[in-house]
Amino acid sequence: MELLDRVLEFYKVKNTLVVKQLFLKYMNLVLEKNKLFNLTAIVDKEEFVIKHFADSLSLLRFIEEECSNKNPVAIDIGSGFGVPGLVVKIAMPSINVWLNDSNKKKCSFMIEAIESLGISGVNVVCERAEVLGKKEDFREKFDFVFARAVDKLNILCEYALPLLKIGGVFLAQKGYECEDEINLASCAIELLGGKITQIEKFVLPFSDEKRSVIVIKKLRQTPPNFPRNTNKIVKRPL
Numbered sequence: 001m002e003l004l005d006r007v008l009e010f011y012k013v014k015n016t017l018v019v020k021q022l023f024l025k026y027m028n029l030v031l032e033k034n035k036l037f038n039l040t041a042i043v044d045k046e047e048f049v050i051k052h053f054a055d056s057l058s059l060l061r062f063i064e065e066e067c068s069n070k071n072p073v074a075i076d077i078g079s080g081f082g083v084p085g086l087v088v089k090i091a092m093p094s095i096n097v098w099l100n101d102s103n104k105k106k107c108s109f110m111i112e113a114i115e116s117l118g119i120s121g122v123n124v125v126c127e128r129a130e131v132l133g134k135k136e137d138f139r140e141k142f143d144f145v146f147a148r149a150v151d152k153l154n155i156l157c158e159y160a161l162p163l164l165k166i167g168g169v170f171l172a173q174k175g176y177e178c179e180d181e182i183n184l185a186s187c188a189i190e191l192l193g194g195k196i197t198q199i200e201k202f203v204l205p206f207s208d209e210k211r212s213v214i215v216i217k218k219l220r221q222t223p224p225n226f227p228r229n230t231n232k233i234v235k236r237p238l
């Protein structure tokens with residue numbers, strides 16, 4: 001598939017022959033499972049390459065820029081069928097990734113896909129992210145948190161920031177117009193120990209799809225009373 005070759009070249013992905021085969025296999029697994037239960041509205045393969053693969057790969061340069069660790073550990077909150085976490089993992093084997101979703105069927109699919117692709121250094125955890133944020137094994141353990149299409153930024157920050165180590169980075173993938181969300185989230189970010197260090201707006205390659213990545217660095221420990229329980233987070237966002 002020529003478009004996929006161009007996307008891999010655009011993002012300077014190494015070992016393209018292997019990565020391309022894994023991406024194609026993964027896309028076919030998603031589209032096959034999608035006939036049984038809804039994983040994605042995008043069923044056209046070229047659209048899939050742009051909106052799922054290229055969109056996920058747009059995180060690579062932020063990971064490279066922000067990473068001080070040779071084998072960083074990341075968690076993808078609300079990963080769904082594995083986007084962006086599994087796509088990043090395939091393209092960047094040195095990263096260890098936890099794929100997190102609260103939906104059991106989606107988690108089962110991700111486990112199936114990982115087994116079928118035969119990749120290691122990737123785990124699935126089926127739980128709400130705010131529950132993980134209170135568990136010792138997950139709290140302040142990650143170099144990166146990713147999230148795409150999960151919730152508004154003020155709510156997302158309460159899920160994401162407790163999971164980050166100090167110095168870790170939250171990469172929130174958003175649409176192009178994200179200023180209102182950012183303004184609404186500024187108190188939450190400060191309270192949870194974070195700081196916005198970059199707001200990058202760009203167009204996905206070979207398309208006119210506009211996106212933003214909001215880079216939030218964790219500077220201080222998150223106070224122990226966060227994350228609150230789900231009801232409070234959703235009904236009374238910070």
Ligand SMILES: C[S@@+](CC[C@H](N)C(=O)[O-])C[C@H]1O[C@@H](n2cnc3c(N)ncnc32)[C@H](O)[C@@H]1O
Pocket residue numbers: 077078079080081082083084100101102103106127128129130147148149150159
């Ligand atoms: C719209 S889907 C996005 C999936 C994927 N990130 C993507 O971009 O295609 C949102 C996903 O987030 C999950 N989710 C929502 N809130 C969550 C939470 N607090 N913890 C874990 N998963 C959550 C849902 O189960 C759903 O699978």
